Amino acid sequence: MLEKALRGSKKYWTWLLILVVVIAIGFFFYVRQLYFGLGITGMSRDVSWGFYIAQFTFLVGVAASAVMLVLPYYLHDYKTFGKITVIGEFLAVASVLMCILFIVVDLGQPMRILNVILYPSPKSMLFWDMIVLNGYLFLNIIIGWNVLDAERNGVPPEKWLKPLIYISIPWAVSIHTVTAFLYCGLPGRGFWLTAILAPRFLASAFAAGPAFLILLSFIIRKVTRFDPGTTAIQTLAKIVVYATLANLFFFLCEIFVAAYSQIPSHLAHLEYLFFGLHGHGVLVPWMWTSIALVVAAIILLVIPQARRNETTLGFACVFVFIGIWIDKGLGMISGGFIPNPLHEITEYVPTVPEAIITIGVYAVGFLVLTLLYKVATGVKEDLAG
């Protein structure tokens, strides 16, 4: 099947070339980071995790969202999703790959990464994150590839895939749960120290991921002869609206607890993010933009006419995706570090090299996604004749 990725139009090759160039530029800056150290990023003693870990957190969510296609199809026999589950699984593959790369570029001593396996530490959540992420990567590539292969050959998928598919469902939940546990189990970081962090991560994941899948479906429909189907897109849209509402609800619960109890160690972070603290507030406009985008998206999505109109649906999905990206990819991580445990404020803004390395990692993800989607849509096109 891989040969399908080797035949394509001029546009296809140009797109791949652009990605490769972006990756090369990103890699160049990564080599500089390797030589100089993480000092070329905006991170500091106080904000010791930044853009990389935030992107990782956001993308774990995108990866987990594949389950929103897999679960209805395999557990509820919702046939409409049958032909696009592979789109979700391949998105998961590309996303998890980016997650792993973001962890690697965030390490101060990446060449020592095998120490995590040489000295396994089950008390560390990072150890479990390594296991669930790698497991999820393999599950999705094995399932997606084999089911697609069976579809191409006109035979039912092999029997041994069934248990893997069933395992992949709770596994998807586990990757984002463990990722939330990285943060919410830390004493003294009031912003993350909340039991609702994992549910909130999952809700925002099931909003942003399917929103992205809808956008990808629009693109697939435009550049290939494969149509993911209007019904499938509309069902996804309903998933997006429910998940976005759940996310907003969880967020408001969070706000209530912090604002009503007024415990400073919890409230200070939210104050910093939304109003600024002691004159510091680089993220304030971003956070309000995020809220505005999510609210606008909810309005568009709950109105049936707007949801059924693919133009407004497209806008709503872009709003959800960017809104949640700001929340998780900007606010969630640095917000937890500001103020620091001594109640001092050091602000965080990513640097240009840091942003370029980040874009480079995204380009790797999009390269893998493009190749996998080329194969998948190629097979689907052949079947359609």
Next chain:
Amino acid sequence: MENSRRRFLKTAGYSILGVGAGSMLIGLSAHPTKAAGSGPSAASLFKQRPENREAERWGMIIDTRKLNESICEKMQQACHSIHNVPDIVGKFGNKKHEIKWIWPTEFRHAFPEREAEFLTEKLSHKSIIPVLCNHCDNPPCVQACPTKATFKRESDGIVMMDFHRCIGCRFCMAACPFGSRSFNFRDPRPAIKKENPDFPTRMRGVVEKCNFCAERLAVGKNPACVEASEGAMTFGDLNDPESEVRKLLAEEFAIRRKPNLGTFPSVLYIV
């Protein structure tokens, strides 16, 4: 053709899986002896020096009443010069990448949850509270570390670092509720004023922090800051009722930073 290729791939796949699982098992089974370090075999191989100081749980009491800014500065200098802590701020002018093992701060920063509106002049305006790693009895940083590069020494409770095992993930920095850990955002060596050949320097990309002067305890000395503190700091075994620290605690009321988090710091303050 198709069939044999498939069979080959299958065999290759299983072999990789087998090798992977096998090495994992070896890693898991080999680990207890490796990590123990101070187990019976290691203890007989490596003898302690006769002057080595032993304790069940080292602790420190800081009497801030006896401190002023200049003593605090001397303590920091003593510590940082002995441990090759780079002067990042002085050399590169970058406060964000600062490395510090012990540093004086104001009461409201050392004890942010102890909201005190009406403090004495000295406590509200002067940086006279030295803060350092608390060598918690229940250290969250140790739990967070994915490689056991930071660990609590079984014998005396000191929370230590293996700079050579640290992968620089900075999970421990997020886990520490006291902001006691620093990360080498760049090569620290050019910023070391005068290198002490008796203590290792660090490279970029690893975390570091106070080690309660484990290397000085091993040769019978007190920690450097205690020596420089002009009597404001007392160091000893918290588990020994006859120790100096316990005698002091029997007389004075001492507080710890963020006791509500359950980490049980081994550094106490008399304010």
